[in-house]
Amino acid sequence: MLVLSRKKNESIIIGDHIEVKILSTEGDQVKLGIVAPKNVKVHRSEVFEAIQEQNREALNANVDLFQQFKNKK
Template identity: 55%
Template sequence: MLVLSRKKGESIVIQDHIEVTVLAVEGDTVKIGINAPRHVDIFRQEVYLSIKESNVESAAPAPQTLNALLDRLKQK
C-alpha cells in the first residue's frame, strides 16, 4: 500500500485520469473529492463489497436447480 500525506486542497493523480483531492479534515474524518472519467465506477468500500456479494449470490444457481440438473444427468 502506498501511503501519502496530503493537506487540505492538495491532490494526488492516478494514471493521468483520476484526481483525488483532500477537501476538508474534521477530527477523524477526511472529506475527499474524486475527479474521474464517467466510465470509472467509484464506490465506498462497504458498498462495493455489498454489490460484489450480491453479484455472487445472483450468479450462483439455486441448490434445487443444481440437484435437478444432477438428476437429469444421472438419467442419461
C-alpha cells in the first residue's frame, strides 16, 4: 500500500488516465474528486461489495432455475 499526504487541490495520478484530487477536508472527512475514462468503473467500496454479492446471488439463482427446468423434463 502506498501512503501519501496531500493538501487541498493537490492530486495523485494512477496510471496514465486516472486522477484523484483532494477537493476539501472537514474534520475527519475528506472530499475526493476522481477523473477517469468512462470505461473505468469507480465505486465506493460498500457499493462494490453490494454489487459483488448481488452477482453471486444471481449466479446461484441461475443454477437453481436450471435445476428446476432440468427436473421438469
